[in-house]
Amino acid sequence: MILNVLVVLVGAACVAVTLNDVFQAVVVPRATGRRYRVSFYFWRLAWTIWPNLAWRLYASDGDGREDFFANFAPFMLIAILALWIFLLIAGFGIMLWGLRGTIAPAHASFGTVLYFAASSMLTIGFGDVVARGALPRLVSVLSALAGLSFLSIMTAFLFALFGSFQRRETFIVTTAARAGTPPSGVSLLTIAGYSRTRDDLPALMLDAQGWAAAVMESHLAYPMLAYFRSSHDDQSWVGTLGTLLDAATLLMTTIEGVSDGQARIFYNVGRHATRDLSHYFRVEITGEEVGIERSEFDQACERLAHAGYDLRELDDAWSRFAELRRGYAAHLNVLARFFQIPPLAWIGDRSSIATAHPHQG
Numbered sequence: 001m002i003l004n005v006l007v008v009l010v011g012a013a014c015v016a017v018t019l020n021d022v023f024q025a026v027v028v029p030r031a032t033g034r035r036y037r038v039s040f041y042f043w044r045l046a047w048t049i050w051p052n053l054a055w056r057l058y059a060s061d062g063d064g065r066e067d068f069f070a071n072f073a074p075f076m077l078i079a080i081l082a083l084w085i086f087l088l089i090a091g092f093g094i095m096l097w098g099l100r101g102t103i104a105p106a107h108a109s110f111g112t113v114l115y116f117a118a119s120s121m122l123t124i125g126f127g128d129v130v131a132r133g134a135l136p137r138l139v140s141v142l143s144a145l146a147g148l149s150f151l152s153i154m155t156a157f158l159f160a161l162f163g164s165f166q167r168r169e170t171f172i173v174t175t176a177a178r179a180g181t182p183p184s185g186v187s188l189l190t191i192a193g194y195s196r197t198r199d200d201l202p203a204l205m206l207d208a209q210g211w212a213a214a215v216m217e218s219h220l221a222y223p224m225l226a227y228f229r230s231s232h233d234d235q236s237w238v239g240t241l242g243t244l245l246d247a248a249t250l251l252m253t254t255i256e257g258v259s260d261g262q263a264r265i266f267y268n269v270g271r272h273a274t275r276d277l278s279h280y281f282r283v284e285i286t287g288e289e290v291g292i293e294r295s296e297f298d299q300a301c302e303r304l305a306h307a308g309y310d311l312r313e314l315d316d317a318w319s320r321f322a323e324l325r326r327g328y329a330a331h332l333n334v335l336a337r338f339f340q341i342p343p344l345a346w347i348g349d350r351s352s353i354a355t356a357h358p359h360q361g
Helices: 002-027 038-057 062-070 072-098 110-121 134-179 185-194 198-221 223-227 237-253 261-280 294-306 314-325 329-338
Strands: none
Touching: 002 038, 002 072, 002 134, 038 062, 038 072, 038 223, 062 072, 072 110, 072 134, 072 223, 110 134, 134 185, 134 198, 134 223, 134 237, 185 198, 185 237, 185 294, 198 223, 198 237, 198 261, 237 261, 237 314, 237 329, 261 329, 294 314
């Protein structure tokens, strides 16, 4: 009797941990803790394996490697759903195994009891295995209730997930049209200068505020969104965030004659996003740094001058630019390295991600 009670408690604990994981990962619309979160550790473990595998399989094939990275998030999403279903079936099966004395047919094996839990949870109910006592009937009903709830929650979750992804990507594509390929903050400003659309920059920064805030909130609430790759080459949510931050910082420190009020507000939102996301994903920040050399800044200023912008005195502009860029550059670069985003101008690993993978050949 004592052993059966312990078995039931173990099964109940398995169900409770799984349902808590589903609740924290899917229902709660904000960043949550990681304790007792099976899916979080499962996802992080997979991500430690996937990049190494990608570099081994596609050492000299950048397109193949990117396609391999693009498959990670959809594959893991299906794997997480399968893991949750497996744990729920296993938990209810263990509970029913502790109550097997009141289940027909008599002397049912563990496999039979597990099959009974699965058929109850999936609401199949063939009737070849039947609960005769009150407790196994209750467990069977709870299993069916968990299955129906899980299905409805997952349906809503998938719609919300892909809706957030599409909204994120729509803005990325429209920004890329303004910022060139690959995008950069300097290119965004120079294209606006040459195309005489610099008056549209405040409106872009206003739209960017909403986008950055939405990315921060959605990617903290549903971290798996951060692993979804963009559909187009040389585009990513990390790169777009960095492109807009660099453009905003240049408007605030280097360019004269263009309203920078909305850029200042976006800078605060974007810096907040880089810091919160790097903290959540536990990427190591070694220190605050500018992330570029003075010579690169001078080259950018030359491009901006050719595009028709009036510039502030360069030494003073560099001092202010370096101070503001220290607020986000290190966080942005480690996020790019963590998610294996191909380096862009001023964004990502300065030496190239490939150097971190000596086994690539």
